[in-house]
Amino acid sequence: MPTSEPEASGPSEERVTPDALLHARTGTDVSPEDIVLASGKDLNPRNLEWARRKLDAEGPSALEKLLP
DSSP: OOOOOOOOOOOOGGGSOOGGGSOOOOSSOOOHHHHHHHHTOOOSHHHHHHHHHHHHHHTTHHHHHHOO
């Protein structure tokens, strides 16, 4: 029995996600806890210190780099 497949045409302008929706930042400060959780690690003192160093080095964009 044949299955229906969506049209194989390229993406249309109507289906493109706006740039503003692709970013994780919500306008709030990024915390070390955010960095640890986004990296999939456990919240513990060692990982929080790693996240603090990462935030100091990369700034809030460190969170964007961890998220898909």
